[in-house]
Amino acid sequence: MVNKRVINVGIDLGTSRSVIACDNGVRTYLPSVVGYPKDAVARKLFGKDIVFGDEALKHRMSLEMHRPFDKGMLKIAQDLDENSPEYKRAIEAARALLKRLIEIALEADPGGGSNVLVRGVLGAPALASRKNKKAMLEIARGILDDVMYVSEPFAVAYGLGLLTNAFIVDIGAGTVDLCRMHGTMPTDDDQITTMKAGDYVDQVFYELLTKKYTDANFTVNMVKKFKEENSNISQRGDSIYIELPVKGKPVKHDVTAELRLACKAIVPDIVEGIRKLIASFDPEFQMHLKENVILAGGGSQIVGLKREIEEFMIEKLGYGKVTTVEEPLYAGANGALMLCRDMPDEYWHELKDRAK
Ligand SMILES: Nc1ncnc2c1ncn2[C@@H]1O[C@H](COP(=O)(O)OP(=O)(O)OP(=O)(O)O)[C@@H](O)[C@H]1O
Numbered sequence: 001m002v003n004k005r006v007i008n009v010g011i012d013l014g015t016s017r018s019v020i021a022c023d024n025g026v027r028t029y030l031p032s033v034v035g036y037p038k039d040a041v042a043r044k045l046f047g048k049d050i051v052f053g054d055e056a057l058k059h060r061m062s063l064e065m066h067r068p069f070d071k072g073m074l075k076i077a078q079d080l081d082e083n084s085p086e087y088k089r090a091i092e093a094a095r096a097l098l099k100r101l102i103e104i105a106l107e108a109d110p111g112g113g114s115n116v117l118v119r120g121v122l123g124a125p126a127l128a129s130r131k132n133k134k135a136m137l138e139i140a141r142g143i144l145d146d147v148m149y150v151s152e153p154f155a156v157a158y159g160l161g162l163l164t165n166a167f168i169v170d171i172g173a174g175t176v177d178l179c180r181m182h183g184t185m186p187t188d189d190d191q192i193t194t195m196k197a198g199d200y201v202d203q204v205f206y207e208l209l210t211k212k213y214t215d216a217n218f219t220v221n222m223v224k225k226f227k228e229e230n231s232n233i234s235q236r237g238d239s240i241y242i243e244l245p246v247k248g249k250p251v252k253h254d255v256t257a258e259l260r261l262a263c264k265a266i267v268p269d270i271v272e273g274i275r276k277l278i279a280s281f282d283p284e285f286q287m288h289l290k291e292n293v294i295l296a297g298g299g300s301q302i303v304g305l306k307r308e309i310e311e312f313m314i315e316k317l318g319y320g321k322v323t324t325v326e327e328p329l330y331a332g333a334n335g336a337l338m339l340c341r342d343m344p345d346e347y348w349h350e351l352k353d354r355a356k
């Protein structure tokens with residue numbers, strides 16, 4: 001350790017994308033997808049045994065695709081069977097993904113990534129059980145030299161310097177993680193995870209369109225992409241049309257009301273989570289939390305969501321002031337990197353031992 005240079009990395013292993021922010025200035029992400037060539041022809045096509053992120057998505061017909069964090073697997077499943085093939089596959093895919101992210105960070109390192117000690121803070125959902133924590137550590141073993149992991153919304157709060165009187169709502173693909181910050185390290189009582197997040201919006205949108213346009217052909221993935229480019233809750237604005245094939249020919253379909261309904265579908269559970277965490281807090285400080293609700297994560301980019309949550313909060317809680325972070329996709333990894341830098345050396349040793 002004495003002779004090695006330390007590189008700090010903050011990592012947010014997300015259901016839909018995994019983000020890394022690194023001391024040496026590297027900041028990037030990969031969709032959380034790993035593909036293995038299906039046969040010898042596919043292997044020849046890629047010239048390698050494993051394909052990541054966008055490349056995997058583009059060539060998914062030739063690949064066996066794995067999304068290690070999908071549906072909460074590894075992150076929030078309470079009943080993980082550590083001997084099942086699915087679990088082993090998910091761990092393997094997650095390790096490959098993390099290894100690739102670290103490689104990217106080290107490739108760009110001015111010293112060529114040699115003679116370094118890589119120290120990482122991993123973000124995990126607030127709800128993760130002991131078993132999930134074990135899984136996260138297993139993923140990092142042998143890839144990171146030292147590791148600690150923290151809840152995702154806490155990483156966001158830390159990165160923004162919001163350590164007190166703030167309420168973080170991290171809207172991801174698989175989960176919404178809520179956390180109240182009151183000047184100390186948040187405990188389990190300060191956090192709630194709800195399962196209605198970006199993937200749920202896609203599912204609702206898809207189902208509404210399936211019912212309305214029975215002739216059209218489309219997949220969840222197609223409507224998800226469309227959502228990301230057009231998501232809007234506000235009543236104002238033009239009608240929104242999507243082009244979907246009908247008997248092979250692209251036809252324009254009006255999806256204004258369906259997109260709006262789907263995007264709004266996550267709001268009641270979010271506000272219920274906020275309500276629970278505020279109601280159980282010291283009444284003298286409840287107002288401070290209501291005044292400072294911060295939205296982060298990819299899902300926070302839905303236009304009009306901030307307003308919708310405020311209105312719901314006014315109805316349920318009498319008041320609500322909501323803001324959105326500037327870099328929703330990087331907020332977790334940025335915060336994890338800051339934590340990584342700030343943690344004293346003694347702490348790391350202790351955590352390393354615990355990880356074994
Ligand atoms: N412009 C946008 N409008 C609405 N939703 C968006 C937009 N861009 C991305 N999303 C959605 O944000 C979600 C991804 O956000 P993020 O990258 O924060 O999730 P994640 O960290 O991978 O998931 P999780 O935190 O649940 O593990 C996806 O559901 C995606 O469709």
Ligand SMILES: [Mg+2]
Nearest residue numbers: 014152172297
């Ligand atoms: Mg996330």
